[in-house]
Amino acid sequence: MSAHDTRMHKQLAELLRKHSGQQLMANRHWRVDMALKPILRRHSIPDLNMLGDLLAGDSDADLARECVEAMINNETCFYRDQANFALLTGPVLDSMWEKRSNTKRLRIWSAACSTGQEPYSLAMHFASNPEKWAGWNIHIHATDISTSALAQARNGRYSQFEIQRGLPVMLMLKHFDQHETEWQLKEPIRRAVTFAKHNLLDAAQGAGVYDLILCRNMLMYLCDDNRKQVLGNLATALTRDGMLMLGAAETVIGQTDRFAASQEFRGFYEQALSR
Amino acid sequence: MKSCLIVDDSKVIRKVARHILETLQFQVAEAVDGEEALTMCANDNPDVILLDWNMPVMSGMEFLRAYRASPIQDGAKVIFCTTENGIAHIQAAIDAGADEYVMKPFDRETLENKLQIVGCL
Numbered sequence: 001m002s003a004h005d006t007r008m009h010k011q012l013a014e015l016l017r018k019h020s021g022q023q024l025m026a027n028r029h030w031r032v033d034m035a036l037k038p039i040l041r042r043h044s045i046p047d048l049n050m051l052g053d054l055l056a057g058d059s060d061a062d063l064a065r066e067c068v069e070a071m072i073n074n075e076t077c078f079y080r081d082q083a084n085f086a087l088l089t090g091p092v093l094d095s096m097w098e099k100r101s102n103t104k105r106l107r108i109w110s111a112a113c114s115t116g117q118e119p120y121s122l123a124m125h126f127a128s129n130p131e132k133w134a135g136w137n138i139h140i141h142a143t144d145i146s147t148s149a150l151a152q153a154r155n156g157r158y159s160q161f162e163i164q165r166g167l168p169v170m171l172m173l174k175h176f177d178q179h180e181t182e183w184q185l186k187e188p189i190r191r192a193v194t195f196a197k198h199n200l201l202d203a204a205q206g207a208g209v210y211d212l213i214l215c216r217n218m219l220m221y222l223c224d225d226n227r228k229q230v231l232g233n234l235a236t237a238l239t240r241d242g243m244l245m246l247g248a249a250e251t252v253i254g255q256t257d258r259f260a261a262s263q264e265f266r267g268f269y270e271q272a273l274s275r
Numbered sequence: 276m277k278s279c280l281i282v283d284d285s286k287v288i289r290k291v292a293r294h295i296l297e298t299l300q301f302q303v304a305e306a307v308d309g310e311e312a313l314t315m316c317a318n319d320n321p322d323v324i325l326l327d328w329n330m331p332v333m334s335g336m337e338f339l340r341a342y343r344a345s346p347i348q349d350g351a352k353v354i355f356c357t358t359e360n361g362i363a364h365i366q367a368a369i370d371a372g373a374d375e376y377v378m379k380p381f382d383r384e385t386l387e388n389k390l391q392i393v394g395c396l
């Protein structure tokens with residue numbers, strides 16, 4: 001790798017960190033190069049070094065945003081980490097049902113929702129259990145930092161490849177319309193989720209709002225300080241007796257004093273003060 | 276160790292699917308059409324069948340109907356794996372007793388997901 005390449009990757013890493021708090025690991029440099037190629041083509045920029053120079057000026061906010069979104073890992077799928085998701089839709093939601101049976105009101109936040117598979121998996125779960133949740137007021141709010149991921153999420157449209165990842169065929173037949181090689185989520189499920197752009201490093205709107213927060217497979221890309229900050233923001237947004245769900249490979253242990261591992265449900269976390 | 280029967284007239288698909296399934300610790304057998312698959316199932320019924328649609332001699336749909344009507348099936352899961360990607364085909368397959376459906380082309384993760392969904396992983 002030339003000195004020029006190293007300098008360019010440093011610049012890109014700084015850009016990514018500034019906008020999203022994410023770290024660019026050296027072992028992802030090749031992926032970043034691949035991800036940025038379409039941007040070069042789109043804007044007739046001859047090579048990555050020239051792109052680096054353009055970004056260094058800090059004058060083109062749209063180009064910077066485009067590059068950040070291309071560098072961010074958006075990978076997701078329906079019912080991701082099946083066993084953990086089953087714990088969520090089974091025992092964890094059962095306990096939420098008990099806790100909230102007086103108000104019959106449930107507020108859920110899918111933080112870092114990417115292209116929407118995560119919140120829509122939940123919405124399909126509620127739709128599949130109408131008797132249990134009859135009369136409930138359930139709101140699923142989903143946010144992400146990536147404008148392009150959110151656009152797809154709002155549209156609820158998935159490629160043949162995406163639709164097959166994790167989604168049982170029965171749910172696909174029930175909730176999606178086919179448009180040639182793409183599949184579009186039907187209106188009732190789309191309406192069950194609201195989407196908004198939000199950077200998790202920023203304070204959430206409102207305190208003690210959500211009964212359940214999903215923040216999966218996003219913290220792992222952050223440095224310790226940013227992770228602590230995000231977890232603090234999530235703790236503030238969570239109700240006193242709410243639950244936080246992280247990705248299968250993530251933990252809050254040693255990262256923050258705001259959360260403690262749930263004794264009952266593996267991979268779930270509670271406000272530390274409630275213990 | 277779970278067993279899987281791959282039913283496909285394409286040697287390439289059988290080879291690719293075998294490779295994926297073996298890395299997932301399946302014991303794998305292969306059949307080139309529905310008729311051969313029925314004979315093989317009668318001798319040794321697998322846990323899961325990966326079934327192509329269009330094959331000479333006996334198609335995947337003909338196989339599935341015969342298999343589900345026979346006493347040999349014994350709870351095996353059937354995953355269609357085909358280029359027939361229209362919703363009408365998918366619905367017909369489910370109505371005939373398929374448990375899951377993979378639209379070709381597929382990759383390792385898709386197949387792995389579908390095997391999890393039918394409870395074979």
Ligand SMILES: C[S@@+](CC[C@H](N)C(=O)[O-])C[C@H]1O[C@@H](n2cnc3c(N)ncnc32)[C@H](O)[C@@H]1O
Nearest residue numbers: 020074075076112114145146199200216217218
């Ligand atoms: C790997 S995806 C995970 C999606 C989903 N939660 C899942 O587990 O399948 C990570 C997502 O985090 C989003 N993200 C990254 N940094 C973020 C930030 N600072 N604020 C909000 N979202 C962020 C990315 O845009 C991406 O969509």
